[in-house]
Amino acid sequence: YYNSKTVIYLDGEFVKAQDAKTDLYGQSLHYGYAAFEGIRAYKTHNATRVFKIKEHYDRLQRSCELMHIPFPWDKNELIKQTYRLLEINNFKDAYIRPLVYCPPSMSLVAPTESSIMICAWDWASYFGDKKLKVCISSYQRPNPKSTYVEAKASGHYVNSILATTEAKSKGFDEALLLDMNENVAEAPGANIFIEKDGKLYTPALGHILAGITRATVIELCKVLDIEVIEKAISVDELKAADSVFFCGTAAEIVGVHTIDDVVFRQRWNDSIGCTIQRAYKNLVLEKVNYEVII
Ligand code: PMP
Numbered sequence: 001y002y003n004s005k006t007v008i009y010l011d012g013e014f015v016k017a018q019d020a021k022t023d024l025y026g027q028s029l030h031y032g033y034a035a036f037e038g039i040r041a042y043k044t045h046n047a048t049r050v051f052k053i054k055e056h057y058d059r060l061q062r063s064c065e066l067m068h069i070p071f072p073w074d075k076n077e078l079i080k081q082t083y084r085l086l087e088i089n090n091f092k093d094a095y096i097r098p099l100v101y102c103p104p105s106m107s108l109v110a111p112t113e114s115s116i117m118i119c120a121w122d123w124a125s126y127f128g129d130k131k132l133k134v135c136i137s138s139y140q141r142p143n144p145k146s147t148y149v150e151a152k153a154s155g156h157y158v159n160s161i162l163a164t165t166e167a168k169s170k171g172f173d174e175a176l177l178l179d180m181n182e183n184v185a186e187a188p189g190a191n192i193f194i195e196k197d198g199k200l201y202t203p204a205l206g207h208i209l210a211g212i213t214r215a216t217v218i219e220l221c222k223v224l225d226i227e228v229i230e231k232a233i234s235v236d237e238l239k240a241a242d243s244v245f246f247c248g249t250a251a252e253i254v255g256v257h258t259i260d261d262v263v264f265r266q267r268w269n270d271s272i273g274c275t276i277q278r279a280y281k282n283l284v285l286e287k288v289n290y291e292v293i294i
Pocket of ligand 1: 247
């Protein structure tokens, strides 16, 4: 992720990644009490553009508010410094990871101070037609009565790591987690859409992270005149789908080949997912102008 030249942004300053330090007594390290974002920059024909940067910093602020982590920063300033960070490191296609973390404390009370670091690394855009072999995880997504599932809180990713590790150990590419009601929720780091009879379905908010890519897919569907229905989706409905895809900042739009032993037979090139994949690619690379919707 970094080398001896890499620079990160840390509480208002640019510092070498290898010189930056954190405290071993930090509440974030011990309890996973922190919030973060995953953002992507694309080299477009104009310049490097950070896709939906405002939406990501808005979500970071919201995550902090929900988790009672102070967020004293000006978001426009963070946006400016994010672009500066890319420039300093000479990153064009990159993944950007802001993290708000807590000072040293072993207390179980939310902190009164916080720090922000923003790091980034080179990450070429990838829109391959690889399709994933997915298993339904034995782990459920966190219960919305136990935490704020709509917060992108570090501790929630314990669940994501368990599910991904299980899926990989069984020979699958990716996990799909159900919610506490045994309905379809999301992948460890991506949302899900299913296609049935020419319409898209996606789990309603409540048990999932409100993905920025999910919202983008819904916007694209408006432009493309594809109906999207947000509702609880049972495993039976999932398995009867014509095609399935995951979406997320890192995953972009990726097709699902199988879930457990169910093969989705529709050719990827004929699926709505493939149309959305093309449209999403054009949007992030600014090859088309969908300004009316973004
Ligand atoms: N769900 C989870 C659990 C995630 O970690 C992510 C990645 N942030 C997503 C969905 C997709 O969100 P986004 O489209 O905002 O990247």
